[in-house]
Amino acid sequence: MNGLYNGTSIKSHRARIPAYINIGIDSIEQSTPFVYLFVLPGMFQEILLYDKVRVEIQTYCHREYSRVLVVSVEVERMGSSKEDLTVKLKTSPGLISEDIRFKLIKCVDRVCSKTGETMEAEYPDSKPTIPVSIVYDEISDIVLTSNIHVLTVYYFMSCGVSIGETNRSYDRAIKAFEAGTLVEDHVKAWEELWNNGRIDVEGNRNLSTSIYSSLYYLLSSVPSHPDQYNWPFMGMSPTGLAHGVDEDVDYAGHVFWDQDTWMFPSIMLLHSTIGKILVQSRLDKLTTARLLAKYRGLPGAVFPWESAYTGLPTSNCPNCSRYEIHISADVSLALRQYLFLTNDSDFLEHGGTDTLMDLATFWAARVTLNPDTKLYEIHEVMGPDEWHFPVNNSAYTNTAARLAIETGVTAMIRRGQSPPSHWTDIINNMYIPLDNQYQYHPEYDRYSRGTNVKQADVILLGYPLMDKTLTKDVQENDLNYYAQVTPRGPAMTWSMFAINFLEVGNSTLAEKYFIKQSDNILPPFNVWTENADGSGAVNFHTGMGGYLQSILFGYGGIRVLEDRLNFDPQLMSSVASWNITGLDYGGNSFDMKFDRENMFITLTKSQHPVAVYLYHTQAQEQCFPHKTLSYPRQKAAFKLLPVIEIV
Structure with missing residues (x-):
């Protein structure tokens, strides 16, 4: 419950x-x-x-x-x-x-x-x-x-x-039993979920069952529709609904950045109606987030590192509660993805703009202008790497905060509001640590090269943050360096190495880290553990979410942009082809298949005119329901087309 x-x-x-x-x-x-x-x-x-x-x-x-x-x-x-x-x-x-x-x-x-x-x-x-x-x-x-x-x-x-x-x-259950439809109703509901969104691979049964079980566990923890009895969904925890007794073992069932950064993206792509429920769980806590910001002496809204029923802080880690504030940028990132994937104006009018604006307001107040460099800094934080705190200018936190302010600007403009002028100055002049000698991002100011880190941190600047200032050379250097100083890590760490190595074109190392994730999957039911040795949280939804992202955003090359949805499909070496059933974008839904040479795209549900854009030729072809388009496998995008009104 x-x-x-x-x-x-x-x-x-x-x-x-x-x-x-x-x-x-x-x-x-x-x-x-x-x-x-x-x-x-x-x-x-x-x-x-x-x-x-x-x-x-x-x-x-x-x-x-x-x-x-x-x-x-x-x-x-x-x-x-x-x-x-x-x-x-x-x-x-x-x-x-x-x-x-x-x-x-x-x-x-x-x-x-x-x-x-x-x-x-x-x-x-x-x-x-x-x-x-x-x-x-x-x-x-x-x-x-x-x-x-x-x-x-x-x-x-x-x-x-x-x-x-x-x-x-x-x-209701008794009546369904008496009518002989009890089992049928349950099976049909699950069948509808699978038909609306799933991933299939051909040629690797173990991979196939790992994908299905991961998606099954995630979907088992979320409703298909908003609650009809006014008991709102309050968010996903790292261990699902079946665990949560002990903070030190299974995170007490609390809601973290795990929902927004790790579980939400794949659910949103495959099941946008459920993704909207996750988004609403954050919008519902805006009043509480404003109270927490006020309590901390800051304007805007602050989401606590861990929350439960009230939306107020519930973490038993004082340092995490005080310093790990990047969650207020992670929530913004999830809302940004939702907005760009749906163009949902109702979302903007009913809490979306207010939440994104308040998150941007918080970050704009949290920065400090360095009088010497004229750059904006963020002091005393804890990044995703929880082994080091408090630090100044976490590369991840500063980049995510900048993106949160940028998203606040976007939301306000879309709603017809004028954002504060100094926000643009902060966006353009946020300080991100960069070592000019080694051409890589130190994790934070005064980071000592060679120091081990807990988990994926700096490498997240590529995906999911999609930092526009990140060059391919620096991204490669970040990946190669942090791969050497991340001796172990929770399951989702390796998914991000896989995705980002694919982005820079290193399929060999990408596959290494993609396969490494399977060390966290235990037989006979493919239950994930937080750590590869079986320790940590069990039924670790965060790892499952990262795993599905490594397929969709890694091998699928999917990137959510404001005006399009990019995809650049690749194949795992162990499969002959793979499919995405029910990819949702702009109110539309697509079935996609990729093999060694070709890609096939079918618009299955249509709500808004949409086209496939091919980057290599700059050609664009409109999609029509149930008509399959086929191309040589390449980088492409879905782009929404203007609606032409006939008077």
Whole structure:
């Protein structure tokens, strides 16, 4: 249940709901289970074989009825026996939740309901504790009478913030079950997701399953549509919805820059409607971000390094909270990508411009003019490399801040407003550290060459920041240097090395780092760990997001610009071809296929006139629905065309 947190301030963590229908078989017989995760229909399946019965347990969070957990138990008679057979079920709800205080508990006709609230408010003066309501079926043994060969029993559990909402969700599931559409509704909802946006490769099964499972885990943590009961989506955490008890283990379920920089870009390209929900989760916290800026004595808006229910700071790392302010540029970057990918004027009118303007206002106030160089600097920060702080003039932070101010200018102009004149001066005169001798970017002022760094930092100036002042030679030098001083790193680090090495034309090193990401994928269900040795956060969505970016923005060469969407497809050495189904741009959707020689582009959904522009010949061809355009594989772009009104 997204947004359900318990604990004050830095102790805030995802509240654990007991799993009342976590079902197993209570048997003295031994059975080797066959366990599967089917990502296409979104189902977890266990098959247990005994002497007289075969038991199949399916568990899934229903995609259509998103507040409902479903468990079905199918019992099949084995052999010719005609006797009555009883399968004893057991439940493992876990320990009593220390996060939720249930006040009212009742059971009627084997359906139980509980209502209560979380134990501690995150910030009591801001928002109170969170109400919780749960409805679930009691578990009972399954009896296979002599005249029954196969029997399937369903159990449901629903949760929400009110008993009315929870009962509605439970009743919808019951009605679908009675109509015989329960499973079909779930499978169709997942089928629609896959058909609307996915990546396929031909010739490498392991790569294919890694891509599918990564996208599955990300999509499992986000809704397909805005919540119909006014319980807004509050953001993605690095470990998804199933984890978040301990800050030191799984980030307490908090929202970081991981959502904006690592998970959002690929989701937005493949599922723009879901991307809009992620964007809205930031816009919804603008008032809180303004309060935090005011508290810190600055104008504009500041997003905390970690946030949860209230949008106020929840990190237990004081130095991160104080210095790692680049998140207020990372949020701006995500909103910038959304704006350029959609040209959504409604977004600008309803919070987008205000948020981007306030973020730019914050950064314009945070800079310091050096009287000697006449350049603007940013002091006392922590960049993505959290091993070094506080530092002055983080190359990443200064570049991202400059881009945030530039995006604020763009948003205001699009809305018909005049941005402050000194913003342009800051944009044109932001100081970015550059070593003239080695022609590379030191990570920050006084960075000592040879010092190891934690993760991808400076190399992000190429992608995703797309720094316009970055030359190819300096980018290559940055990559080659920082590859030597990044001895290890969280999973997403290697995706950025892969993308940026591809950008400078070094496919050999790009492939090395692309493959290196697989060290963080654990069998049998392709669950990612934060670190390659299995340590750190588990089910690490941040790594999965980076992995998908290394395909779309790396091998796909996709770059989001204000007036176009560039792509420059390449092939991994292990595949014969690969496809993007449902790439979203400008209200349109495209299917794209790339092989060794050619690329094929089909407009599948059309909302705005669009053309394919070829850089080599400067030729431009308009796309028409369901007509496939084919070209030799090359750098190209989608460009929106003017709408011609016929009077």
